[in-house]
Amino acid sequence: MRKILYFILLLSAFTTYTQTNSIKGKVTSNGEDLPYTNVYLKRSTLGTSSNENGFYLLKNIPNGKYTVVISSVGFKTKYIKINFSGNQHIVRNFSLPEDNSLEEIVISGTLKPVTKTNSPVPVEVYSKTFFQKNPTPSIFESLQNVNGVRPQLNCNVCNTGDIHINGLEGPYTFVLIDGMPLVSGLSTVYGLTGIPQALIERVEIVKGPASTLYGSEAVGGIINIITKKPSSAPLVSVDTYVSSWQEVNTDIGLKYKTGKTNALLGINYFNYQNPIDNNKDGFTDLTLQNRISIFNKFDFERKNNRVFTVAGRYVYEDRWGGEMNWTPEYRGSTEIYGESIYTSRWETFGTYQLPTDEKINFQFSANGHNQNSFYGNTSYQADQYIAFGQFTYDTTFGKNHDVLMGVAYRYTNYDDNTTATASDTENTPSITHLPGAFIQDEITLAPKSKLLLGARYDHNNIHGSVFSPRVNYKWNSNNNEDVLRVSIGNGFRVANVFTEDHAALTGNRNVVFEDELLPETSWNANINYVKKIVTNSNTIISLDGSVFYTHFSNKIIADYETDTSKIIYGNLDDGYAVSKGISLNTDFNFRNGLSIIAGATLMDVSTTEKGITERQLLTESFSGTWSISYKIKTIDLLLDYTGNIYGPMDLPLLGDKDPRSATSPWYSIQNIQATKKISNTFEVFGGIKNLLNFTPAANSILNSDNPFDVGVDTEANPELAFDPAYVYAGNQGVRMFLGLRYKIQ
Structure with a gap:
């Protein structure tokens, strides 16, 4: 009798375990198919996306009570509760109403x-x-x-x-x-x-x-750049355009499958080989480039929809700028000035979810970077290798605590031919080990109120221990039309030996490190308020405003002014630095096809040392951006008007006799574009960039007629030195462009 009872219990357990369920159906909005919609079970590892026709299938669901979440960018999220018990195969269709970006x-x-x-x-x-x-x-x-x-x-x-x-x-x-x-x-x-x-x-x-x-x-x-999922990406996509300056840019995407593995291949090619000197300073207005990048992403199918993705990217670029008659044979010479950079870079990264009942992920990335460059006759040769890995454990405690814990490790190996990694007698590559651990607890205080507590501990083998805490609080109204966030956090940065500033490698300035650069720390406070308004005419208005304040201790400062022949890097020992300001983003969506996205930021970034406060160089106090779009639905034509505006910046001069302006002017870069949809797979676009034809002053490169400072005592007369580090905007003026996009789902 006991054996029969054991057999019945074993059979019952086996039956319960093997009873799996599924849910399938179609997702639409306003009667139209809604592709690539996220469908997942809340607080589980199970999820999928609808295909190009809006159909979804979520299978291998164990028995139990679940909340099914259906979400898509630009649409209101739906939640339904389902109790799966006993090989249920449910068919459920969903229609998502449109919404603004708050539900992304x-x-x-x-x-x-x-x-x-x-x-x-x-x-x-x-x-x-x-x-x-x-x-x-x-x-x-x-x-x-x-x-x-x-x-x-x-x-x-x-x-x-x-x-x-x-x-x-x-x-x-x-x-x-x-x-x-x-x-x-x-x-x-x-x-x-x-x-x-x-x-x-x-x-x-x-x-x-x-x-x-x-x-x-x-x-x-x-x-954070989020790439498409291989399962939901188009089968083939092509995006290419050419400009009146003869720039050619092409992006190609291809989805394919190897066995049960979904894969996504991407290729970017950019070419510009047309030297132009509109400001007549003898130098190219735009750097000539030849670049190819190959990207491949794999999404492996696993049991219970566990995650396993691996991606890789390789970039090669050959770019040069300089005197108009420069050719590669003058690379590194003192006859004709040119800055030539060969870049070879590889990257790989991915996520693997461990086959456990608990949600544990292993995330990893690695990259190698080789740079072979000459800035005039100054050689810069650098190699960098970085490996990074971390485990994260996502769990809950009780009903109100959503906890994420993790351990991480980063290895950095950097070597170049500058004083950053060399002593008087030998080359000493910089090798850094940075293990760390972090934890965050998202506490639900009330249905519309949350508190996020977080802390991280890192140990740098050179600089020692660093502790980084943060506190975030969020409240939103019952209808989600008002959201308030308050945050206080700590940040830290370890100095990077890549000379901190690329401009240091150009012109006549030498790089000088006062002492060994110590890590800098900062404290930041931020208040963010989001307001959504729906008018009687069904116009949706979103307002997103923030006030921010960051206080830096031990800040790493690049000093251009103490000695104009040098860029001197050092920690700010007797003082502090501050970044503070206010920003506002607005989003208007009208039912007639007009949409407006506009934003502005007012800020003050300064350094106070020995009681003297100075604005940070090359930093605007005001900036604004906008994007105005109007769709003429009758002919499927979309018109876009985009632009930005920047306030004056303090600029680095070489001395009191430097003829260039100490501040930049107000300036704006504006663009227009028209996009015509020919079919569901094909569209063409074209427009004009930099409508106002803004370019910096023609003398931005100081003494461009003598780039090697021949016959000039630059220490006695620094304002006579060649200096290309005075830059706040590109020299590329107005130009037209024409392109096409092709897509097969």
Whole structure:
């Protein structure tokens, strides 16, 4: 009898375990198919997306009570509760009403997918259609239309640059692809070029310190580039255009399958080989470039829909700028001045969810960067290798605690031919070990009120221990039309030996380190308020305002003025630095096809040393951006008018007799574009960039007629030295462009 009872219990357990369920159906909106909609079970690892026709299938669901979440960018999220018991195969169709961007799914603020409304951390989301309003050769240039974010050129000749967020320079910006860091100073210069934009699903931006989750460098903010899922990407996509300056940019995407593995291949090719000198200074106005980038992403099918993705990217670029008659045979010589950069960079990153009942992920990334460059006759040869890995454990305690814990490790090996990694007698590459651990607890205080507590501990083998806490509070109204967020956090940054400033390698300035650079720390406070208004005419208005304040201790300062023949790097020992300001983003969506996205940022970034306060160089006090779109539905024609405006910046001069202006003027870059949809698979677009034909003053490159300072005593007469580091905007004037997009689902 006992054996029979054991057999019945075993059979019952086996039957319960093997009883799996499924749910399928179609997702629509206003009677039209809604492709690529997220359908997942809340607080589980099970999820899928609808296909190009709106159909979805979620299978292998164990018995139990679940909340099914149906979400898509631009539409209201739906939640339904279902109790699966006993091999149920449910058919359920959903219709999602349109909504503004508050319901977008974001991950960058907390490392977990959550609707934008429910995120305790303010996250700005920009879709691929936003960047298509002003097509550019790289995501680096596309960010010029994001409020509070400015692509900063650091070199008038080679046109390399970095990204400023709320006035903080590129080394403070943390760049990620699919949540994995492209950790390195070199990536702030090159990490945002060569990413095939046809594969970008959206870009998430967090402004302010995020070191608690991401570690060093995440002081000014993070830029997370989210690529398409192989399962939901188009079968073939092509996006290409050519400009009247003879720039050619092509993005190609291809989805394919190998066995049960979904894969996505992307190729970006950019070519510009037409030297132009409109300002008559003898130098190219735009750097000539030949770049190819190959991106491949694999999404492996696993039991219970567990995640396993691996991606890789390779970028090769040959760029040069300089005197108009420069050719490669003069590379590194003192006859004709040119800045020539060969870049070879590889990256790999991915996520693997462990086969456990608990949600444990292993995330990894690695990159190698080789740079072979000459700035005139100054050689810069650099190699950098970085490996990064982290385990995260996502769990809940009780009904009110949503906890994420993690351990991470980063290895950095950097070597170049400058004084940064060399002593008087030998070469000493910089090797850094950075293990760390972090924890965050998202506490539900009330149905519409959350508190996020986080802390991180890192140990740098050179600089010692660093502790980074943060506190975030969020409240939203019952109808989600009002959202208030308050945050206080700590950020830290370890100095990068890539000379901190690309401009240091050009012209006559020498790089000098006062002492060993120590890590800098910062405290940031941010208040964010979001208001959604729906008028009687069904016009949707979104207002997103923030007040921010960041206080830096031990800040790393680049001193251009003490000795104009040098750039002197050192920590700010006797003083502090501050970045403070206010920003406002607005979004108007009218039912007649008109939409307006506009933003403005007013800020003050300064350094106080020995009681004297000075504004940070190359930092505007005011900036504004806008994007105005109108769709003529009767002929399927979309019109876009985009632009930005910047206030004056203090600029680095070489002395009192330097003839250039000490401040930049107010300036604006404006563009128009028309896009005509020919069919569901084909559209053409064209327009004009830099409508106002703004370019900096013709003498921005000082003494361009004597780039090697022949016969000049630059110490006695610094204002007679060749200097291309005075740059705040590109020299490329008005031009037309024409392109096409082709897509097969």
